[in-house]
Amino acid sequence: MNTLLLIAITVMIAAGIASAVYYRPKKPRRFESLYTDALNAIVRGDSKTAIKLLREVVKNDTNHIDAYLQMGEILRGEGNPHQAIKIHQSLTVRPNLDDKLKIDIHRSLALDYLSVNNLIKSKQEAEFILKLEKRNTWALEFLLEIAERERDWVSAAKLAKNIQKITQQKNAGKLAQFQVYEGLDKISKDDRAGAKKCFDKALEIDPNYGQTHRRLGDYYADDRDLINAINHWEQFALLEPENAGNIFSKIETALYDLGRYSEVENFYKRMLDKNPGNIDALSHMANVLEEKGERQQALDLVDSAMEKFNTSVHAHLMRLKLSITTVPPHELSQQIDKIIELVSGKEESDSH
Structure with missing residues (x-):
């Protein structure tokens, strides 16, 4: 009898276990999986779905700081920075946060405040991060x-x-x-x-920072120390040839004021030796030659550069200017047509 009782109890226990396993309710979907889905929605640009999933995550797990952070990021990105601030600010009072999470929270707040142009609070948040790291x-x-x-x-x-x-x-x-x-x-x-x-x-x-020389040139020019002004302007022109055209007229005026007329041509020769592709230097050099009465030399200079600058409106205008008194009208007309073609092409390109 005892043996039968033992068998019966064993069967009942086994049946109970089987029943529990078979009929137990399914576990709710893991929140980390929901969070991953939310991140995927963010990547796709589907912020509406992302917010919905994130809200479901934090509803069931109020300690999911990353989910709160992402919600705030989305809200700020959608033009609701004040709502983002509320969410991110609420995280700062959470206990037992490690430094990494604190940094993430205050980084988000710094960006929130920046988006509403509150530079004072934005700076404070960044400075708090530096206290941590x-x-x-x-x-x-x-x-x-x-x-x-x-x-x-x-x-x-x-x-x-x-x-x-x-x-x-x-x-x-x-x-x-x-x-x-x-x-x-x-x-x-x-x-x-x-x-x-x-x-x-x-x-x-940094002796090779061009703008320093430009500003020192202006400074000395204001003091009428033209020699030092010219030296610094030339350094600027050599260091930043793409911006050198801004000071060419200043150098010419200073050299003329000092009576050093011949040095103007030499200056542009140095510019072109250093950077043959400087169209501004080429144009000014041609002007200097023309003013000296050397129109043909000026035209030859521009013509020799046209192979490189065939698409430059500036170069073609310079050639037209020098050609007005030396070439027949039909050639001038051709030059004008070329300039119109270049300008039209540029405008068409800019419109696309």
């Missing part, structure tokens, strides 16, 4: 962007130097640029002595 390059670059917006060149220079030190990517030109900007601000405030110190410091940081 002082070498956080995202926060440093973010603060650099704000410093540039606010024209705070002193802070910008410090931040840029720190970033370059951390990333080990030196860019002396960038540091010199901020010194030049600071100098220009001082010029606007009539602090010429302070501006000169900034320009000199920029020159010390």
Whole structure:
């Protein structure tokens, strides 16, 4: 009897286990799977579906910080930054967050406040990140962007130097640029002595940063120190040939004021030796030759360059100008037609 009872109990237990396994309710879908689906929706650009899935995730798991973060990112991107701020701000009071999550939260808040142009709070959020991780390059670059917006060149220079030190990517030109900007601000405030110190410091940081030479040239010209002005302008022209046309007239005027007429032609020869493709230098050189009465030499100079500059409206206009008194009308008409063709083609290209 005892044996039969034991068998009966064993059968009942087995049946119970089988019943429990067979009839147990299915587990709800895992929230991580929902979160993954939400991320996929974000990638597809389906923000409506993403928000719906994220809300389902946080409804069932209020500790899913990443889901809250993504909800805020979507809302900000859709033009609801204040709602994003509420969501992200609510996360800051959560207990037991590790530093990585705190950084993610305050990064989102920094971007939220930036989107509503609240630079003060935006900076505070980035500075908080640096308290958690002082070498956080995202926060440093973010603060650099704000410093540039606010024209705070002193802070910008410090931040840029720190970033370059951390990333080990030196860019002396960038540091010199901020010194030049600071100098220009001082010029606007009539602090010429302070501006000169900034320009000199920029020159010390990077002697090959062209804008420093340009601004020093302007500075010396204002003081009527034309020799130093010309030297710095020429350095600028050699370092930034693509922008050199901005100071050619200044150099010509300064040389004429000094009575050094012959040096104007020599200057443009140096420019063309350094950069034969400088159409502005070529044009000015042709003008100088024409003013000297050497019209044919000027025309020969332009003609020799037409192979390289055949699609340049500037070059064709220069050739037309020099040809007006030397070629027959039908040739002038052909030149004009070519210019019209080039201009029309450019306008058509710009419209597409």
